[in-house]
Amino acid sequence: MKSVPAGNLRAGIVRGASAALLLGAVAVGALWSLSTGGRSDVGFGDLFRPDDLARTVLSDIRAPRTLAAACLGINLGIAGLALQAITRNPLASPAILGINQGAALGLALAFVLPIFGAVGPELMAILGAFGAGVLTFAIAGGFGGRMDAMRLILGGVAVGAFSYAVVRFTFTLEDDIARSVVRWTVGDITDIRWDATLRLSAWSIPGIIAAMILSQRFNLVALGQDAARGLGADPRVTLLLGTVLAAVLAGVSVSVAGPISFTGLVVPHLARFLFGGDHRILVPAVAGLGAALMLLADALSKVLTAPIEAPIGAIAALIGAPWFLWLAVRAKGFE
């Protein structure tokens, strides 16, 4: 029985090293994101001894954008983790289950119909995201207690396509509305400022805490419907709570930055690969990985197509899509 503590020790070392690597990646991503931008004369060196101009650029323009990128990664990663946990489906993510598109639909309605406009764009995005999630789960039979994997994905695709069709329809209504709505079709934080960043970050920490509280329920769902019920956690309640959490985090993210695909799908997979299947560890790991990935995407969005900045949503898809393909080719993920 000697090998067990040795195995634990090895696992502990691997886990510790992964965590250190993760923190390092977040730090490198943040520094890279902060040291690139529209002004070529404000660079890495200015982070440590900025003059007046560099201080203004860093504090007014770059800091809110860098923090927004990190918060987007946290929110979308946690939302994806919650969705994959409650559906027990590795393909679940805010984009694939139609939740991002539902949020965009909520926003479009807020702009087009004054009656919804009074509700406010942020709440409309959350309501749209929640509505889309509930509809997708209903199609998949989730509230009856047995979620069908194929129907879940097909339902998500259908709900997403329908929501997006309505969003695109509003383009044709009026030029000025079209210009407001088009912002919600691609994830972009190019000219974001502190007010929007604070709205976004206000949900990130509560999101992590809520996910930590739910993490034991997520673990029980992973054991299967009957086992979970036997251990006192009705999977339908977990499903509802997880949907609310994912809808709030995805909805707020879409209302600030527009829909970003793949982050919510890829980050939980990567976290499971590095840290195993325990959601009590996965929640902080996903938060760190999501932040690191989006910080990297933000820095790349300023560098790749310089001097013109690319939308962060496009870069996130560029990073995430190959991973998705790998997942599909490996096929194990579909079991």
Next chain:
Amino acid sequence: MKRLICAVALMFGILSTSAVARDIAHELGTTTVPDAPERIVVLEFSFIDALASVGVAPVGIADDNRRDRVIAEYTEIIGDEWVSVGTRKTPSLEVIASLSPDLIIADKNRHSEAFGTFSEIAPTIVLDSLGGDYHASVEQMTIIGEAIGKPEEMATRVAAHKAKMADYVAQIKPKAAGVSAQFGVTNANGLWLHSPVSYNGSLLEMFGFASGMSPDGEGGLYEKTYVPTTLEQLSEVNPDILIFGEYADPSHVDSWSGETLYEGLTAVEAGKVFNVTAHNWSRLRGMLAAELTAADIVEIMGKIE
């Protein structure tokens, strides 16, 4: 004898009908157009400018479904009998065909792919209106003059335009020495600067203004005509004079008001930020359009003094 005269007359008649068509070289090849087309459809605003400058009214205009996008300076000449054929981006083939045109003038960027379809409806010439600069737009005037069978009238108008612009240049250039000026359009979501290779950029250059736009900070030029620009990027361009065309109120640029970086711009500090009619500057091209732009710049320079 009578029969001979008839034969000769007939022959001349045949010769002259075969001479009524002429070949026009354009962006996508050479098209044979009728000598004096009477039912012309135009798919960009600069082509209205060309027709109006020699007093010809098109039967169909891609006016983006908004008749007021054809400004009063044009309707005074061409009237308002034209039929809207839809947006410039996706004009309606059905409406164009229903007008049974004898000449279609299309844009290289927007309509190259539909050239074949347009050509089935009527002889079509394609010119680079959207992507071309000011000098190219004046050169296109001569091509259009030949295509519509009014080369002499067009040559006269072009000469008059060049003289008028030379007069504007003489007024503006002495004041523009060592001064940088930048034009951009802004809607609710962003700012797009018109680079030195754009239509407006080339006009400002002709008037003697420098441009601060340099992506590598070493005088390299943008390849793109319209460059999406953040406040941070604008602070590096930092021109002496900023000219904005606003498509929304409040615009994205308005939202920068009060930010340290914006208030610190040279042009903002010196009160040299000017608003012009976005439509006239950004969408219109041609001779009358350029003269309107030049008059705006003269007015701006007058305010600076």
